[in-house]
Amino acid sequence: MNIHRTVNNDELTLSIEGRLDTLTAPELEKTIDNDLGGIEKLVLDLEKLDYISSAGLRVLLHAEKIMQRLGGMRVKNVSETVMEIFAVTGFDEILTIE
Numbered sequence: 001m002n003i004h005r006t007v008n009n010d011e012l013t014l015s016i017e018g019r020l021d022t023l024t025a026p027e028l029e030k031t032i033d034n035d036l037g038g039i040e041k042l043v044l045d046l047e048k049l050d051y052i053s054s055a056g057l058r059v060l061l062h063a064e065k066i067m068q069r070l071g072g073m074r075v076k077n078v079s080e081t082v083m084e085i086f087a088v089t090g091f092d093e094i095l096t097i098e
Helices: 023-036 056-069 080-089
Strands: 002-008 011-020 041-052 072-076
Touching: 002 023, 011 023, 011 056, 023 056, 023 072, 056 072, 056 080
Parallel strands: 011 041, 041 072
Antiparallel strands: 002 011
16 A cells, blocks of 8 residues: 655645555555644545445544544545445445545
């Protein structure tokens, strides 16, 4: 998994590429926890995300809870495969998806 980070004023965009699973989820969680200082908006760009496991979903839920306090989070460019996982798990109702 690769994470590309872009900051624009108070908005952090994390573009995630590859697989978000048990092995890679801790890296994303660490990035989120370490990079939110001064951030009010978090954008997760999943255009190049191939797969997400339950460990990855847990990290997204963790980020959503943090960002509810700080400002807001949205997810964009979700592939059909990942969207199916969101739908089956109910994450399509929890997350703001563009």
